Amino acid sequence: MNVQEACEKALMEHWRRLERRGYKNRGISVIAMDHQGNTGAATTLEEFPFVVAGEDGCRLYVASMDQETGKHFLFAPDEEWLKNSKLD
Secondary structure: OOHHHHHHHHHHHHHHHHHHOOOOOOOOEEEEEOOOOOEEEEEOOOOEEEEEEEOOEEEEEEEEEOOOOOOEEEEOOOHHHHHHOOOO
16 A cells, blocks of 8 residues: 555545544545655545655645545646635
8 A cells, every 4th residue: 555545544534433423524634654755645625735845845735635526636736726726
């Protein structure tokens, strides 16, 4: 299992556990990095931007979940995304 798959699995297991206990989903996000520096992230939010810093600098990523299908995505945003984002 790669780091992205592990994030998605951990998020969904935790989400299901909270739902069984009656908690409403107010947004859950998981970020992980393996020993080789591979990054994974999963979220129940429409978009969850985060930064990964390392010896070679900082990189912005966005984790997202399709609210209809539950499919997870992780991407490095392009200029168009940055221009249209609602980030501060």
